[in-house]
Amino acid sequence: MQMPTTQLLFDGAVSGLVIGLLAISIVLVHRSTRVINFAVANMGLIGSALFALFVVRWNVPYWVALPLSLLIGAAFGALVDLTVIRRLFSAPRVILLVATIGVAQLALTVVTALPDLDDHPSEHYPVPWGGAWSPASDLRITGAQLSALVTVPAVALLLGLFLSRTVLGRTVRASASNPELARLQGISPKAVSTAMWALAGLIGTLCLILISAQNRSLDQIATLGPTTLVRALAAAVIARMVSLWTAMLAGVLLGLLQSFVQFNWLDQPGLTDLVILLLVLAAVLVVSRGRDTGTSAFSFAPRTAPIPERLRDIWWVRHLERGPLLLLGLLAVVLPLLVHQPSRQLLYTIILCYAICAASVTILTGWAGQLSLGQMAFAGLGALTAAALNRGLRIPFGGSTLSLNALPFPLSVLLASLGTAALAALVGTGALRVRGLLLAVSTFAFGIAAEQYLYRRELFQDEGAHSASFPRTTAFGIDITSQRSYYYLVLVVLAVVLAVVARLRRSGIGRTTVGVRDNPATAAAYTVGTTRVKLRAFALAGGIAGLGGSLLAGTVQNVPYADRYFLSADSLALVSIVVIGGLGSVYGPVLGAIWVIGLPAIFPDNDLIPLLTSSLGLLILLLYFPGGLVQIGYAARDAFLRLADSRLGPAPTTAPRATAAKALTRTVPREPLPTGRPVLTTSDLRVRFGGLTAVDGVSLHVQPGEIVGLIGTNGAGKSTLMHAIGGFLAADGTVELAGQDITNASPATRARAGLGRTFQTATLFPELTVRQTVQIALEARGHTRLLRTALHLPHSFRHERAQRAAADDLIGFLGLGRYADAFIADLSTGTRRIVELAGLLALDARLLCLDEPTAGVAQRETEAFGPLIQEIRRELDAAMLVIEHDMPLIMGISDRVYCLETGRVIAEGAPGVVRDDPKVIASYLGTDERAISRSGSVPGPAANDNEAIGTPASP
Numbered sequence: 006m007q008m009p010t011t012q013l014l015f016d017g018a019v020s021g022l023v024i025g026l027l028a029i030s031i032v033l034v035h036r037s038t039r040v041i042n043f044a045v046a047n048m049g050l051i052g053s054a055l056f057a058l059f060v061v062r063w064n065v066p067y068w069v070a071l072p073l074s075l076l077i078g079a080a081f082g083a084l085v086d087l088t089v090i091r092r093l094f095s096a097p098r099v100i101l102l103v104a105t106i107g108v109a110q111l112a113l114t115v116v117t118a119l120p121d122l123d124d125h126p127s128e129h130y131p132v133p134w135g136g137a138w139s140p141a142s143d144l145r146i147t148g149a150q151l152s153a154l155v156t157v158p159a160v161a162l163l164l165g166l167f168l169s170r171t172v173l174g175r176t177v178r179a180s181a182s183n184p185e186l187a188r189l190q191g192i193s194p195k196a197v198s199t200a201m202w203a204l205a206g207l208i209g210t211l212c213l214i215l216i217s218a219q220n221r222s223l224d225q226i227a228t229l230g231p232t233t234l235v236r237a238l239a240a241a242v243i244a245r246m247v248s249l250w251t252a253m254l255a256g257v258l259l260g261l262l263q264s265f266v267q268f269n270w271l272d273q274p275g276l277t278d279l280v281i282l283l284l285v286l287a288a289v290l291v292v293s294r295g296r297d298t299g300t301s302a303f304s305f306a307p308r309t310a311p312i313p314e315r316l317r318d319i320w321w322v323r324h325l326e327r328g329p330l331l332l333l334g335l336l337a338v339v340l341p342l343l344v345h346q347p348s349r350q351l352l353y354t355i356i357l358c359y360a361i362c363a364a365s366v367t368i369l370t371g372w373a374g375q376l377s378l379g380q381m382a383f384a385g386l387g388a389l390t391a392a393a394l395n396r397g398l399r400i401p402f403g404g405s406t407l408s409l410n411a412l413p414f415p416l417s418v419l420l421a422s423l424g425t426a427a428l429a430a431l432v433g434t435g436a437l438r439v440r441g442l443l444l445a446v447s448t449f450a451f452g453i454a455a456e457q458y459l460y461r462r463e464l465f466q467d468e469g470a471h472s473a474s475f476p477r478t479t480a481f482g483i484d485i486t487s488q489r490s491y492y493y494l495v496l497v498v499l500a501v502v503l504a505v506v507a508r509l510r511r512s513g514i515g516r517t518t519v520g521v522r523d524n525p526a527t528a529a530a531y532t533v534g535t536t537r538v539k540l541r542a543f544a545l546a547g548g549i550a551g552l553g554g555s556l557l558a559g560t561v562q563n564v565p566y567a568d569r570y571f572l573s574a575d576s577l578a579l580v581s582i583v584v585i586g587g588l589g590s591v592y593g594p595v596l597g598a599i600w601v602i603g604l605p606a607i608f609p610d611n612d613l614i615p616l617l618t619s620s621l622g623l624l625i626l627l628l629y630f631p632g633g634l635v636q637i638g639y640a641a642r643d644a645f646l647r648l649a650d651s652r653l654g655p656a657p658t659t660a661p662r663a664t665a666a667k668a669l670t671r672t673v674p675r676e677p678l679p680t681g682r683p684v685l686t687t688s689d690l691r692v693r694f695g696g697l698t699a700v701d702g703v704s705l706h707v708q709p710g711e712i713v714g715l716i717g718t719n720g721a722g723k724s725t726l727m728h729a730i731g732g733f734l735a736a737d738g739t740v741e742l743a744g745q746d747i748t749n750a751s752p753a754t755r756a757r758a759g760l761g762r763t764f765q766t767a768t769l770f771p772e773l774t775v776r777q778t779v780q781i782a783l784e785a786r787g788h789t790r791l792l793r794t795a796l797h798l799p800h801s802f803r804h805e806r807a808q809r810a811a812a813d814d815l816i817g818f819l820g821l822g823r824y825a826d827a828f829i830a831d832l833s834t835g836t837r838r839i840v841e842l843a844g845l846l847a848l849d850a851r852l853l854c855l856d857e858p859t860a861g862v863a864q865r866e867t868e869a870f871g872p873l874i875q876e877i878r879r880e881l882d883a884a885m886l887v888i889e890h891d892m893p894l895i896m897g898i899s900d901r902v903y904c905l906e907t908g909r910v911i912a913e914g915a916p917g918v919v920r921d922d923p924k925v926i927a928s929y930l931g932t933d934e935r936a937i938s939r940s941g942s943v944p945g946p947a948a949n950d951n952e953a954i955g956t957p958a959s960p
């Protein structure tokens with residue numbers, strides 16, 4: 006390996022300086038608003054383009070135009086904050102990230118509407134000094150490079166001083182971690198945010214002016230290109246989104262790396278992007294180690310309430326959703342019969358292909374909550390694989406060549422889709438530890454590496470051509486050479502994809518995917534393997550993207566290498582499509598593809614259309630209709646449903662059923678417990694958080710049928726102990742369930758072994774209804790099978806019907822009937838706690854671990870919980886371990902009680918014995934406010950939950 010020349014290293018370092026400055030801007034915005042700014046470069050577009058116009062066209066002096074343009078850049082940044090960021094201040098950060106993509110697109114659209122600079126072909130982009138210097142024989146420094154060399158360090162230094170010396174600067178640092186602290190300093194976090202976005206606009210403008218000056222070409226001002234963006238993002242991630250100096254250093258190193266790689270592997274132009282992808286992945290893994298990068302689960306989709314059970318009997322209500330679909334389908338069928346131009350039919354086919362690709366984002370981002378900004382790369386790799394298979398492969402393999410005959414068109418497409426599904430699962434394995442913002446950055450880097458490097462591999466090459474040809478001949482005996490017949494083939498595939506996606510969403514597959522997104526811990530406690538579910542979403546999405554990509558390649562009959570269709574910009578367009586159409590909804594991809602791809606192509610001369618169909622349209626929808634176009638349809642549907650409901654009169658209130666639910670009758674008897682063995686034993690269990698030992702050598706046991714109370718002051722380690730028993734925290738020592746060592750088992754495996762669990766927060770799955778939640782728990786009795794469900798096999802319908810009936814049975818048993826179709830997010834804490842108990846009944850667990858089952862429940866309603874807990878114990882014939890601060894309740898229901906203090910058991914025995922133990926009185930009962938107030942002797946604190954809970958069945 007050789008070192009590049011001084012000149013190359015110098016060029017690399019100078020371009021690295023600008024990347025470093027952009028990375029600093031990303032870090033600053035992240036520190037103040039905790040969003041990753043994908044518009045970092047494009048925010049400077051307007052200022053830098055106007056700068057060129059000022060100097061070249063309107064003859065404004067350089068040094069007047071420069072501050073003016075920087076000011077315009079800063080004003081644009083502030084405007085972005087005031088109109089977009091501020092309005093989305095409390096939205097999940099991932100939504101803000103998508104908004105920054107809209108801002109980037111908006112800036113690009115505005116710049117293309119500016120007067121043309123191409124009228125001045127002889128002119129160059131303005132530079133402060135035109136000449137060049139040669140301080141050494143092998144080094145030449147241009148005026149543009151010199152200005153970057155002077156400006157960037159100066160700006161970075163000023164920023165450093167600003168952050169450490171000014172109140173606003175110190176507040177930026179504070180508000181990143183603690184908005185309250187910022188407020189105490191007298192500066193509102195919103196003002197900090199506006200200042201930082203203005204600064205981002207200014208830095209973006211400066212960087213673009215510096216880069217354009219180096220390129221010197223007037224018609225390349227705008228597109229800095231995603232490759233620069235990915236380098237800046239990489240430098241910011243390497244700096245852990247915190248350190249300005251590391252960001253600058255990483256930027257320079259990435260610039261040098263580019264020179265180095267280009268020098269040594271001149272024939273591999275995209276290799277730098279592959280190396281950058283690997284660097285991003287390594288940095289992301291380091292950054293996300295030990296902390297939850299997911300920040301918050303997110304859902305763009307509005308909650309579309311299922312049709313209430315009692316309205317399903319009305320025929321027009323049942324068919325309400327099918328009407329528009331039929332209409333759309335009919336239109337799609339007759340359109341090519343009415344419009345004969347092949348170019349139009351080509352456009353319609355492209356829209357259908359985009360809709361298929363977008364359906365993959367619906368699954369991955371809409372259901373699984375994993376924001377992928379590189380989804381089009383799977384489509385591109387699928388397209389290239391299909392073309393290669395169709396052409397016939399010759400793969401060099403250990404000295405000889407492995408030849409594969411040319412495969413027919415449909416088989417090539419099918420195999421390519423399976424290939425991309427497998428690849429996506431592999432990528433998903435790496436993405437398991439990363440969610441949210443960092444996943445978005447990693448997938449974006451993957452998209453760039455694919456377009457710059459992977460697409461150009463020899464395997465995909467079509468003998469030196471600039472595109473891989475993918476001619477279509479016949480499929481299933483039908484001639485598909487004509488545009489119209491191919492259109493119909495793709496239409497059928499889209500219909501099948503949508504039917505499968507819709508079916509999956511309504512089945513356990515969709516429910517568990519949304520469940521894992523909303524609350525992985527509870528999903529695992531309901532026996533759902535979170536890793537499996539996430540990988541399934543990645544694979545499904547990858548397969549569908551590969552399918553859409555192969556069909557798109559078939560539409561244009563070739564796959565251009567990295568200059569159309571499968572680029573990172575198209576991946577961003579896919580996200581726009583689903584957000585605009587309606588993320589999460591099955592109709593979303595179709596509506597979005599028509600809107601984003603179709604409208605601009607139908608009206609090519611209208612400048613306003615592209616503005617409305619992506620950038621501005623995306624922002625307006627995010628701000629005012631976060632559910633997308635489909636939300637308008639659902640709003641109309643709900644109005645009809647309300648009308649139907651009002652005509653039926655008030656809904657009858659359902660009383661809890663006194664008789665045991667049918668769903669509780671076991672069809673297969675439980676395996677008997679080994680005689681004389683406890684159902685749960687922990688031996689010398691220890692959990693450490695850094696220097697703190699939260700659970701310190703706890704050995705306890707729970708006998709079959711026993712209710713064991715776990716008490717202790719706040720922070721004594723009760724919840725941590727329960728987390729360790731459930732497998733949610735790593736612990737030393739051993740845990741045995743029904744005689745089986747489960748110490749190393751995952752939470753889902755422990756749940757399958759018979760361990761039921763409720764959580765102190767009772768969050769459950771906010772975006773799912775009560776029935777859907779109980780159905781997830783019922784997965785424990787038989788998982789929904791992917792293939793059977795996708796293929797609409799009769800067994801899958803039977804499974805769904807049985808699961809639904811069992812859920813309704815349990816819901817009725819606990820008196821939750823009128824909440825069956827209510828969303829968990831809309832329920833009171835008390836009702837959510839009863840839903841949690843319904844989940845436990847569904848699990849048919851042997852041991853139930855309840856973490857403060859009455860926390861957050863109004864005092865007057867907690868009395869109902871004692872009998873209810875005992876009733877559940879009886880029904881399930883289960884043992885229980887219960888954490889509770891309500892002394893009368895826990896002492897009333899427990900057979901035995903353990904008291905913890907600083908992670909150790911300080912007392913154990915019958916409730917009366919523990920209550921009178923002097924150590925317990927000194928440690929807990931004598932001091933704990935909640936224990937005292939809940940013991941009934943002193944009036945309790947104000948109830949924080951006034952809504953009536955579902956009346957439980959009394960014994």
Ligand SMILES: Nc1ncnc2c1ncn2[C@@H]1O[C@H](COP(=O)(O)OP(=O)(O)OP(=O)(O)O)[C@@H](O)[C@H]1O
Nearest residue numbers: 694697699717718719720721722723724725726765
């Ligand atoms: N993820 C964590 N990281 C670091 N420390 C933690 C973590 N979870 C708990 N702790 C600490 O471990 C100790 C035990 O906490 P734990 O929540 O188990 O107490 P608890 O008895 O359940 O309290 P409460 O009755 O308030 O729920 C506390 O000091 C807590 O601050």
